């Protein structure tokens with residue numbers, strides 16, 4: 038069996054049973070090789086894995102100085118979800134602060150460059166250190182001066198940070214001379230990080246050249262192959278592709294593919310400068326294309342959107358997000374920030390900055406972890422009637438489900454009185470947070486906001502997903518019930534994070550609910566660009582048939598009665614968890 042980590046790194050074979058690996062983190066290294074950094078809770082050392090995609094060699098690391106250890110030499114790893122002794126996951130971080138290092142130019146007007154990166158990371162709750170490559174004199178009229186820093190200064194800044202601090206993700210912006218790419222390469226070889234986000238900044242929006250033609254070959258030959266994602270705008274994509282003209286979404290897809298062939302693992306071609314009514318970006322991961330669409334905000338305050346987008350992607354990756362989730366959150370973040378600051382008035386020129394820190398105005402969420410599709414594996418949905426029947430309090434029921442192995446919880450209290458529901462939600466949230474399990478609220482956006490739950494699940498006739506998103510902000514989890522491929526595609530376009538599809542089997546929990554069967558579920562999964570959780574009448578006797586559909590997007594099952602219409606919720610959950618774990622390969 039083979040498992041793909043959230044960061045897309047693959048392992049095979051099964052020789053590692055006694056070692057518990059927590060905190061998987063992929064990073065690129067050198068000599069065309071990828072590495073992964075592990076922390077072993079039993080050995081209490083950091084270990085890095087250097088190697089090709091299949092065979093990995095473990096290195097241990099003490100206080101930053103990495104040396105090879107024979108104990109792990111040549112070891113082949115298997116991430117085996119069904120065996121709890123190896124958990125390849127990116128969620129446990131020992132309370133370490135997620136950290137992005139930005140290597141970019143200073144923008145005196147503070148809308149783009151280093152200043153945008155610092156503000157974006159702050160708004161995302163991520164620490165940001167800085168390596169300044171150039172100092173620009175820039176305002177809302179344009180760029181008046183550029184002073185490039187010496188190679189020695191840039192090298193010293195990078196080393197200073199990387200030799201001391203634990204950096205999760207490096208993000209690059211303005212790299213005005215080829216030697217800076219080499220310095221970056223050499224430093225990352227010595228101090229590997231989880232991911233490299235490359236914003237191939239070349240020209241400012243006002244038309245000023247920020248990195249001249251001399252950089253082009255280095256970008257193509259050295260920088261792009263190192264990148265986990267590269268984020269060109271239309272003009273930069275064109276320059277990188279020898280003047281290819283980009284006018285349509287199909288052109289952008291073609292460009293994304295050609296850029297991917299140059300070595301980066303993911304490509305985002307940004308369409309901010311395309312004259313269309315929506316702002317559409319194309320994301321390509323080497324396999325699938327995703328069209329990321331948001332409304333175009335009519336505003337002069339769009340200077341620095343590109344830097345902001347790349348920093349937000351880096352910040353989300355540093356928090357442990359998968360690449361696609363990071364890009365989606367970043368897209369929403371830019372849209373929300375532009376909307377929020379569309380009328381602010383800074384400077385007299387044609388290109389104003391926007392306010393990155395909008396989120397500081399909101400209470401920041403106390404849950405740092407982003408949504409991970411594997412959270413949908415065993416999705417527990419509560420039911421007040423069932424709890425009453427068995428004499429369980431809602432908190433006891435939630436606790437028991439989590440202890441039995443539930444990976445996400447939804448409170449579905451159809452007939453609860455609002456004040457009571459809120460108190461119950463707050464208590465459940467405390468339990469979920471202590472286990473690092475996301476808590477969603479069915480339908481009631483107001484309750485979710487009042488208790489700062491991790492998200493909301495809505496049905497087709499509840500509040501529309503785009504309205505829920507506007508209320509909850511870019512980071513919260515939104516799920517939506519879908520019965521058809523059309524519903525699924527709309528859910529993606531509206532900005533949901535996952536879909537629940539069913540009823541797969543007949544159920545008493547929901548009156549007048551049409552059953553779509555396994556075939557209906559499969560059709561939705563195949564069409565969906567979002568992860569899917571199956572729901573409706575799923576229990577110990579039929580869960581296997583659901584998981585064995587073997588469709589990639591199907592990440593788990595959502596269950597009400599089979600967990601909560603029982604005397605012992607914990608043991609029922611445990612049984613279902615064990616059964617699910619036994620079934621087909623799934624991605625964790």
Ligand SMILES: Nc1ncnc2c1ncn2[C@@H]1O[C@H](COP(=O)(O)OP(=O)(O)OP(=O)(O)O)[C@@H](O)[C@H]1O
Pocket residue numbers: 149240241242269270271307308309310316317318331332333334335336339340341342343344345346368371372375
């Ligand atoms: N007016 C707008 N409304 C909504 N989204 C926008 C708008 N302008 C740009 N975007 C989005 O912002 C992100 C950055 O894209 P853009 O093409 O502007 O990058 P860029 O040209 O590198 O930015 P800059 O050079 O100003 O830093 C993309 O997701 C894009 O779709």
Ligand SMILES: Cc1ncc(CO)c(N)n1
Pocket residue numbers: 141142143144149150151173175210211238240241242247340341342343344
């Ligand atoms: C310093 C700097 N970096 C990047 C950009 C691109 O927006 C800019 N205008 N200035």
Ligand SMILES: [Mg+2]
Pocket residue numbers: 242270309310339342343
């Ligand atoms: Mg732009």
